[in-house]
Amino acid sequence: MREMLAHLFTPRGSNNYKAKALQLSSLSSFLLLIIVGQLLITVVGRAVPGVLGIASSISAADLVNLTNAKRAELGLPTLSVNQALANAASLKASDMMAKNYWSHTSPDGTTPWYFFGASGYSYLYAGENLARDFMDSGSVVSAWMNSPTHKANIVSPRYHDIGIAVVSGNFMGQETTLVVQMFGTPASAQVAQVAVAEVAAEETATPIASVGAEPTEEIATPEQVTVALIDQPRVAGLYDRFPFLNSFQLTRAMSLSLTLLLLALIVIDAVVITRKKITRLSGKSLAHFIFLGILLLILLFVKQGLIL
Amino acid sequence: MRQNLWLALILAVLAVVYLTLPDLRLVTAVVIGLVYFLYGIIIHLTDKSLHLLVVLEYLFLSFLGTAILIFISYRA
Numbered sequence: 552m553r554e555m556l557a558h559l560f561t562p563r564g565s566n567n568y569k570a571k572a573l574q575l576s577s578l579s580s581f582l583l584l585i586i587v588g589q590l591l592i593t594v595v596g597r598a599v600p601g602v603l604g605i606a607s608s609i610s611a612a613d614l615v616n617l618t619n620a621k622r623a624e625l626g627l628p629t630l631s632v633n634q635a636l637a638n639a640a641s642l643k644a645s646d647m648m649a650k651n652y653w654s655h656t657s658p659d660g661t662t663p664w665y666f667f668g669a670s671g672y673s674y675l676y677a678g679e680n681l682a683r684d685f686m687d688s689g690s691v692v693s694a695w696m697n698s699p700t701h702k703a704n705i706v707s708p709r710y711h712d713i714g715i716a717v718v719s720g721n722f723m724g725q726e727t728t729l730v731v732q733m734f735g736t737p738a739s740a741q742v743a744q745v746a747v748a749e750v751a752a753e754e755t756a757t758p759i760a761s762v763g764a765e766p767t768e769e770i771a772t773p774e775q776v777t778v779a780l781i782d783q784p785r786v787a788g789l790y791d792r793f794p795f796l797n798s799f800q801l802t803r804a805m806s807l808s809l810t811l812l813l814l815a816l817i818v819i820d821a822v823v824i825t826r827k828k829i830t831r832l833s834g835k836s837l838a839h840f841i842f843l844g845i846l847l848l849i850l851l852f853v854k855q856g857l858i859l
Numbered sequence: 860m861r862q863n864l865w866l867a868l869i870l871a872v873l874a875v876v877y878l879t880l881p882d883l884r885l886v887t888a889v890v891i892g893l894v895y896f897l898y899g900i901i902i903h904l905t906d907k908s909l910h911l912l913v914v915l916e917y918l919f920l921s922f923l924g925t926a927i928l929i930f931i932s933y934r935a
Contacts, residue, residue, distance in 0.1 A: 575912070575915050575916065575919055578916070578919040578920060578923060579919060581923055582919065582922055582923050582926060585923070585926055585927060585930065586926065589930050589933075592934075684935070697879070798934045799931070799934040799935055801934075802930050802931055802934045803931060803934075806927045806930070806931060809923075809927070810927070832908070832910050832912060832913065833912075833913065833916065834899055834903075834913050834916040834917055834920075835863075835899070835902060835903075837863050838863060838866060838895075838898065838899060838902065839920060841863060841866050841867045841870060842866075842870065842895045842920065842921075842924060843920075843924070845867075845870040845871060845873075845874050845891070846924050846927065846928070848874060849874050849877055849878060849928065849931075850927070850931065852878055853877075853878060853931055853935060854935070855934075855935050856935065857881060857935065858881070
């Protein structure tokens with residue numbers, strides 16, 4: 552047993568002075584193992600819905616509060632929660648779940664602006680931020696604020712209203728939480744502004760929509776609207792339990808284990824080779840160490856969650 | 860030693876890009892593997908120790924690293 556471990560993990564005569572686990576045959580086996588592992592996760596996720604996924608604590612109310620806090624930091628007026636916008640966000644989230652797509656535009660070409668109309672929100676300005684696979688509300692808003700185009704929507708002075716839908720369900724093979732954040736300024740705001748200011752009405756009447764574009768002009772502050780948020784615990788309905796395997800954490804654990812193993816082997820290999828003054832044909836241990844070290848750092852710092 | 864510092868610096872910059880720009884993760888994953896593989900080839904070419912086994916060693920390690928980064932991007 553001891554001999555076998557030494558053969559596997561230390562450079563010696565039996566393995567031609569290179570640990571068996573660092574030889575090409577083992578590296579290709581590790582590569583195959585990673586690929587097969589990922590295939591298994593995908594197959595299990597699709598064959599048994601509800602097994603893979605995340606259980607998040609995201610709430611629409613928290614998202615609104617955090618969004619308004621970011622605006623307040625910049626001296627911008629807070630956004631009013633609008634029932635029609637919340638309905639539009641809910642329609643969009645349900646559409647994404649039903650058609651299984653992750654995009655601002657659906658596979659059949661439906662744009663986000665369709666949902667504004669469908670919920671009866673006639674807009675002068677409109678914007679949409681999307682997020683999925685996050686664990687909590689703070690992470691969602693942080694990710695948006697770190698993206699210039701999403702941040703532009705959050706801190707745009709031209710938006711007056713906000714509507715958010717937080718929908719959980721089986722999406723693309725795993726249980727997850729989708730967040731749709733919609734911003735808008737009603738078309739009536741322009742009319743009100745013109746009437747009050749008696750400005751010659753040469754401003755554009757064409758609604759301006761943004762999925763991360765630059766804001767263009769400011770509009771008068773809108774009236775406060777009754778709070779309307781949508782938190783839908785589960786869309787699928789069939790799977791009322793929480794998922795017990797997080798595919799991201801599983802992949803990260805597998806990858807971290809392999810990377811740490813290889814790093815340890817390379818250090819052992821370098822120490823033994825240097826001490827015994829063995830000359831052999833091989834790659835540079837320090838280069839391998841740097842490469843795997845960077846890989847390890849990425850795996851330690853990478854976070855779950857996508858925004859669009 | 861100096862070449863190793865360059866490798867560390869370039870890979871560190873790419874790691875920051877990978878972590879901060881999620882839209883570029885797949886491209887960055889491929890670039891990280893490619894940079895490492897090419898570095899290995901160039902270094903061994905300059906000290907005249909390039910051999911098929913060495914090329915394959917760098918190739919397999921870069922494939923492994925790139926595969927891990929691609930899969931973690933896909934799951935993130």
